[in-house]
Amino acid sequence: MSIQKLQEWREQIRTELDSVVDFWLKYSHDTVHGGFFTCLGRDGTVYDELKYVWLQGRQVWTYCRLYRTMERFRRHEILEAAKAGGSFLRRFARVPSSSSGQWKCAFCLTREGKAVKIQRTIFSECFYIMAMDELGRVTGDKDLQLEAEQMMEQLIFWVREDSSSLGRPQLPGDVPTNSMAVPMMLLCLVQQLTEDRGEEVVQKYRELGSWCVKQILQHIQRDGTAILENVSIEGKELPGCQGRLQNPGHALEAGWFLLQFSAARGDKELQQTAINKFMELPYKAGWDTEHGGLLYFLDVDGHCPTQLEWNMKLWWPHCEALIAYLMAYSHTKRPELLERFSQVYEYTFSHFPDAEGGEWFGYLSREGKVALDFKGGPFKGFFHVPRCLYMCERLLDDLLGNKD
Amino acid sequence: MSIQKLQEWREQIRTELDSVVDFWLKYSHDTVHGGFFTCLGRDGTVYDELKYVWLQGRQVWTYCRLYRTMERFRRHEILEAAKAGGSFLRRFARVPSSSSGQWKCAFCLTREGKAVKIQRTIFSECFYIMAMDELGRVTGDKDLQLEAEQMMEQLIFWVREDSSSLGRPQLPGDVPTNSMAVPMMLLCLVQQLTEDRGEEVVQKYRELGSWCVKQILQHIQRDGTAILENVSIEGKELPGCQGRLQNPGHALEAGWFLLQFSAARGDKELQQTAINKFMELPYKAGWDTEHGGLLYFLDVDGHCPTQLEWNMKLWWPHCEALIAYLMAYSHTKRPELLERFSQVYEYTFSHFPDAEGGEWFGYLSREGKVALDFKGGPFKGFFHVPRCLYMCERLLDDLLGNKD
Numbered sequence: 001m002s003i004q005k006l007q008e009w010r011e012q013i014r015t016e017l018d019s020v021v022d023f024w025l026k027y028s029h030d031t032v033h034g035g036f037f038t039c040l041g042r043d044g045t046v047y048d049e050l051k052y053v054w055l056q057g058r059q060v061w062t063y064c065r066l067y068r069t070m071e072r073f074r075r076h077e078i079l080e081a082a083k084a085g086g087s088f089l090r091r092f093a094r095v096p097s098s099s100s101g102q103w104k105c106a107f108c109l110t111r112e113g114k115a116v117k118i119q120r121t122i123f124s125e126c127f128y129i130m131a132m133d134e135l136g137r138v139t140g141d142k143d144l145q146l147e148a149e150q151m152m153e154q155l156i157f158w159v160r161e162d163s164s165s166l167g168r169p170q171l172p173g174d175v176p177t178n179s180m181a182v183p184m185m186l187l188c189l190v191q192q193l194t195e196d197r198g199e200e201v202v203q204k205y206r207e208l209g210s211w212c213v214k215q216i217l218q219h220i221q222r223d224g225t226a227i228l229e230n231v232s233i234e235g236k237e238l239p240g241c242q243g244r245l246q247n248p249g250h251a252l253e254a255g256w257f258l259l260q261f262s263a264a265r266g267d268k269e270l271q272q273t274a275i276n277k278f279m280e281l282p283y284k285a286g287w288d289t290e291h292g293g294l295l296y297f298l299d300v301d302g303h304c305p306t307q308l309e310w311n312m313k314l315w316w317p318h319c320e321a322l323i324a325y326l327m328a329y330s331h332t333k334r335p336e337l338l339e340r341f342s343q344v345y346e347y348t349f350s351h352f353p354d355a356e357g358g359e360w361f362g363y364l365s366r367e368g369k370v371a372l373d374f375k376g377g378p379f380k381g382f383f384h385v386p387r388c389l390y391m392c393e394r395l396l397d398d399l400l401g402n403k404d
Numbered sequence: 405m406s407i408q409k410l411q412e413w414r415e416q417i418r419t420e421l422d423s424v425v426d427f428w429l430k431y432s433h434d435t436v437h438g439g440f441f442t443c444l445g446r447d448g449t450v451y452d453e454l455k456y457v458w459l460q461g462r463q464v465w466t467y468c469r470l471y472r473t474m475e476r477f478r479r480h481e482i483l484e485a486a487k488a489g490g491s492f493l494r495r496f497a498r499v500p501s502s503s504s505g506q507w508k509c510a511f512c513l514t515r516e517g518k519a520v521k522i523q524r525t526i527f528s529e530c531f532y533i534m535a536m537d538e539l540g541r542v543t544g545d546k547d548l549q550l551e552a553e554q555m556m557e558q559l560i561f562w563v564r565e566d567s568s569s570l571g572r573p574q575l576p577g578d579v580p581t582n583s584m585a586v587p588m589m590l591l592c593l594v595q596q597l598t599e600d601r602g603e604e605v606v607q608k609y610r611e612l613g614s615w616c617v618k619q620i621l622q623h624i625q626r627d628g629t630a631i632l633e634n635v636s637i638e639g640k641e642l643p644g645c646q647g648r649l650q651n652p653g654h655a656l657e658a659g660w661f662l663l664q665f666s667a668a669r670g671d672k673e674l675q676q677t678a679i680n681k682f683m684e685l686p687y688k689a690g691w692d693t694e695h696g697g698l699l700y701f702l703d704v705d706g707h708c709p710t711q712l713e714w715n716m717k718l719w720w721p722h723c724e725a726l727i728a729y730l731m732a733y734s735h736t737k738r739p740e741l742l743e744r745f746s747q748v749y750e751y752t753f754s755h756f757p758d759a760e761g762g763e764w765f766g767y768l769s770r771e772g773k774v775a776l777d778f779k780g781g782p783f784k785g786f787f788h789v790p791r792c793l794y795m796c797e798r799l800l801d802d803l804l805g806n807k808d
Contacts, residue, residue, distance in 0.1 A: 039645070039710070047707045048644040095575070106575070114577030169571075171499070171510070173518030240452040241443070303451045306443070306781045308713040308767055363712055365769065377710045 001338050003400070009345065010396040016353065017389035021066065021073065023358040023375070024059070024382040029081055033112050035088035036081075040376035042357045047374065049111040053093050055381030056109075057127030060085040062386050064134040070390065079138065086135045088113065090147070093128055102154055102165050108378075120167045125155050126185045133192050152189060156208065159186065176233045180247070183215035184254045191260060213261060213270070216254050220277050226300045227251040227281050241306055246298040248286030249317025255279045256324040259331060275328045275337070283340065286317075291367050292347045294318060312371065313364040315380070318348040319388035326395045360385050405742050407804070413749065414800040420757065421793035425470065425477065427762040427779070428463070428786040433485055437516050439492035440485075444780035446761045451778065453515040457497050459785030460513075461531030464489040466790050468538040474794065483542065490539045492517065494551070497532055506558055506569050512782075524571045529559050530589045537596050556593060560612065563590065580637045584651070587619035588658045595664060617665060617674070620658050624681050630704045631655040631685050645710055650702040652690030653721025659683045660728040663735060679732045679741070687744065690721075695771050696751045698722060716775060717768040719784070722752040723792035730799045764789050 027044035028036045030051075038055040039048035063082035066073035092113030097104045105124035106115040118124075129148045136144030158166055159182060168174075190209040194202045218235035221228045229245040230238055237243050255278030262270035286294045293313040297305040304310070325341035328334070351368050352360040354375070362380040363372040374380075396402075431448035432440045434455075442459040443452035467486035470477035496517030498507045509528035510519040522528075533552045540548030562570055563586060572578075594613040598606045622639035625632045633649040634642055641647050659682030666674035690698045697717040701709040708714070729745035732738070755772050756764040758779070766784040767776040778784075800806075 041707060047703075048710075050644060108577075110577040115575040116577035118573060118575065167571075167573075169522060171519040171522065173512075173514040173520035240454060303445060304777045306452075306776070306778070308716060308776065311775060312712060366775075371715060371770075372710070372712065373708050374710070 001342065006396055006400055010393060010400065013389050013393045013396065017386060017393060020359055020386050020389065025077065028382065030111065034084045036085055038376045038381040040374060042373045042375060044375065050116065051109045051111065052378050053105055053107055053109065053124040054127045056085055056089055057131040058381055058383035060089065060131035061134045062382050064138045066390060068138050082135055082138065086131060089128060089131055097165055122155055122158055123185065125151055126189060129189055130192055148193065152193060177238065178215055178218055178231050178233055180219055180229050180250050180254060183212040184257060187212035187216065187257050187261065209261065213258065216258060217273065222300065224277065226285065227278060228300060241299065244300045245305065246285050246300055248282035248294050249314065249320050251278050251282040252317065252324045253320040256327050259327055263331060271331060279324050279328055288366065293368060294321060311366040313366065313368060315352050315360050315362045316384040318344060318352065319384040322348060322388050323391045326392050330395050330399055405746065410800055410804055414797060414804065416753065417793050417797050417800065421790060421797060424763055424790050424793065429481065432786065434515065438488050440489055442780045442785040444778060446777045446779060448779065454520065455513045455515060456782050457509055457511055457513065457528040458531045460489055460493050461535040462785055462787035464493065464535035465538045466786050468542045470794060472542050486539055486542065490535060493532060493535055501569055526559055526562055527589065529555055530593060533593055534596055552597065556597060581642065582619055582622055582635050582637055584623055584633050584654050584658060587616040588661060591616035591620065591661050591665065613665065617662065620662060626704065628681065630689065631682060632704060645703065648703045648705055649709065650689050650704055652686035652698050653718065653724050655682050655686040656721065656728045657724040660731050663731055667735060675735060683728050683732055697755065697772060698725060715770040717770065717772060719756050719764050719766045720788040722748060722756065723788040726752060726792050727795045730796050734799050734803055
């Protein structure tokens with residue numbers, strides 16, 4: 001691949017990132033009640049005023065990360081929007097858990113901030129922590145870092161000690177499961193909370209980081225030939241559909257989390273595993289050789305998944321794949337990884353961006369036609385697209401020897 | 405439409421019903437632990453052993469209804485299968501609710517009957533009641549009728565008095581909603597529990613039946629031009645996506661429930677509403693003029709629904725449409741209703757049945773291609789297809805003046 005190609009990608013990615021940031025700055029801010037609208041139609045129109053907490057937290061994080069690390073986004077309006085989103089979250093997202101005296105984060109709020117729904121999982125809290133920590137870095141407010149670390153303590157308690165106060169009844173047939181999402185998110189949080197922090201904080205989360213990696217590696221199954229989304233606590237395959245489920249996008253995202261971790265610890269073996277297992281296998285399983293693009297869900301034995309959307313092409317697995325392959329190339333310079341990046345890039349940029357209305361479509365049919373035409377929804381906000389473009393721009397800058 | 409056409413339909417439907425019954429008799433019985441496997445692949449292979457309680461209850465009901473009302477299904481093996489399913493349900497489906505001392509039905513059990521998951525809704529209980537009542541009718545076991553009526557009391561309490569023991573925390577932003585599914589299911593249960601029963605039972609549920617109808621009629625919105633899936637308790641439109649949601653299959657199913665009810669009470673005005681609102685409007689909103697078939701979800705203002713599967717063609721709305729239009733024709737003899745039946749029939753029979761593996765596919769893409777190729781899954785069992793075929797066969801018999 002020529003330097004020229006890298007430069008071309010970098011230019012396109014940079015332009016796209018600017019345009020995506022503009023889209024959300026323009027359409028998503030609720031200047032009356034604070035926080036962000038995330039249900040934005042094709043042209044940016046708000047079609048629902050509910051505020052999804054995952055997406056509030058993610059938008060605060062993304063604004064702050066861009067502000068903190070990229071010169072051209074160090075803009076007043078971005079900082080102010082992040083701060084407004086942060087106060088909305090701190091004021092409204094936390095709901096006292098009925099029985100345990102612990103705090104839960106709601107999943108969804110009204111425009112004014114009243115809790116509508118609480119999930120019995122840990123993910124709203126994860127994105128709350130990401131937002132608080134990154135906002136603390138940008139503003140220098142130590143209180144926010146503390147807030148993030150306190151919520152993190154509670155999260156660790158739920159995951160490693162006792163999940164009963166999440167509200168799921170303990171049922172005899174409901175065997176404890178190691179779901180990829182949980183150690184992945186925790187590893188991401190460890191990296192968030194420890195980046196450029198003093199030795200004390202690094203030590204505090206060191207064992208947790210290793211534990212997360214071990215939990216993620218348990219998902220390598222079938223003699224190393226498949227990444228399965230759910231395994232038993234002992235790291236064995238689970239029976240039925242749940243056990244056979246593959247989620248290529250998730251595996252690829254875990255792949256680049258592991259790759260970052262392996263670089264930080266200088267662990268060459270983990271680097272190889274991250275690439276050969278968490279990037280190669282999801283491609284083999286998930287790339288649609290007929291229509292291109294990554295399928296959403298697969299059954300490792302070739303049964304039809306029971307998720308109705310299994311064969312759709314979603315934006316976010318493609319975002320994760322772009323980061324994963326470019327990072328893997330950047331760490332190893334193996335040309336076939338850049339080839340893979342190029343292949344995903346071509347599909348992604350020819351299918352997802354909407355030249356007319358701005359931003360990206362999120363949901364295509366198997367054949368690659370737009371199936372849902374909104375730009376933001378209950379699960380699509382200002383996160384996967386800008387994070388991917390930001391990460392790729394930086395990786396390409398490094399490869400090209402540019403300084404921002 | 406000629407008599408010959410009616411006869412042709414009747415023959416095809418009769419043959420199809422026989423074949424569908426054979427499929428489930430052959431592949432779905434768990435002769436070791438009792439109950440039914442419902443995750444059946446294209447060729448009938450069990451691909452997951454979980455037992456979904458909705459589908460266990462529905463299968464018991466359908467076996468019993470066929471046994472009780474159609475001469476050719478009055479077979480020992482059908483009765484035995486229904487009884488075995490009924491005992492499995494009675495033994496394992498009910499789980500004591502943690503705090504309230506009430507019984508909940510699980511949503512999903514292991515093959516051996518251990519509870520895996522409990523939903524915070526009323527639907528497992530609904531299908532449990534249908535199963536118990538119909539099994540009681542077939543076996544003459546008064547205890548089952550009692551069991552059904554006791555569970556019904558609890559259901560009514562949850563819906564009309566206090567839903568807190570269903571386990572949803574009360575949240576300030578979570579406004580109480582009239583969801584079509586709830587009064588629809590209750591009306592269906594009223595009809596189930598009172599059919600051919602003495603005056604005492606009929607009186608007991610009389611007010612509830614009228615209440616259900618009123619609740620269902622609240623879903624006629626926008627000056628009578630749309631049926632909306634969720635409305636406020638006061639019968640007003642709700643804000644956002646939830647408020648604008650249309651589910652044509654549900655509206656059509658409600659339509660024939662209302663039509664049955666209007667016939668039983670001799671209510672001509674309700675008959676007209678059932679047809680002109682609950683059958684005409686969902687067709688106008690939901691029929692895909694480009695590819696044929698009924699879309700799954702729509703937004704009344706033309707926004708894109710947020711449900712990823714919104715534009716898929718599912719088997720069950722087509723089943724409900726067939727019953728609705730044929731029943732409406734049979735009650736009114738308006739030829740355009742038979743035309744409508746004919747149109748849905750053509751799409752349904754040319755897309756859903758699998759001549760090779762038997763039974764029907766459940767999930768097609770917008771364009772009508774099979775997207776998920778299994779015959780049974782977590783939400784598709786032995787229910788909508790045989791109920792539709794059974795109802796249509798009887799309606800056609802009546803129209804043709806046949807006696808079974």
